[in-house]
Amino acid sequence: MSNETKREVLEKLAECYAEVYDAYTDETGSPYYCDDEPNYLDEYATALPDDLPVIPKAVSEWIKKCKHRNVTLADTLCMEMRPENVRNWMAFKDRDVANDFDRAGYLRKQDLMASAWVLGIWCVEGTGEIVELEEEK
Structure with missing residues (x-):
């Protein structure tokens, strides 16, 4: 078991996603996704726990x-x-x-x-x- 929280893991994933976005944008000159994409960190903050009783x-x-x-x-x-x-x-x-x-x-x-x-x-x-x-x- 890790000492990381689920939130920390999600934030690392978001950082990787941002790196892919930057690399794709730099290489192609066009954005990797649309600007109206939801902020998944905000959604995660309000989501139900994974392991509800x-x-x-x-x-x-x-x-x-x-x-x-x-x-x-x-x-x-x-x-x-x-x-x-x-x-x-x-x-x-x-x-x-x-x-x-x-x-x-x-x-x-x-x-x-x-x-x-x-x-x-x-x-x-x-x-x-x-x-x-x-x-x-």
Whole structure:
């Protein structure tokens, strides 16, 4: 894994593109592209993250409900507070034989739910709907 951010990689690509543009223009005397081409760095800045959490609709609805009621993330993840359909999604497959694989899956689902909570944006599993919570004013 690199220590570079995605933005830094995109900026390097933009620099290479500019070098190709300059070389092409110098050699041919005509521009490499039209002046009305979009600024991709600006588009990148406003684009959605590549790795949005993907969660079921029930979990999406639970997060929205909790966020709008100012419930804490800890309470949102709390087993006793979660509705049954959210508990079922996060639960071990079989509580009597809960193995490390089941535990890892449970923790991964907690991570997904927490990521969606913190980012305030996620993808709904099955529908592909992007949900973005508005910041409170």
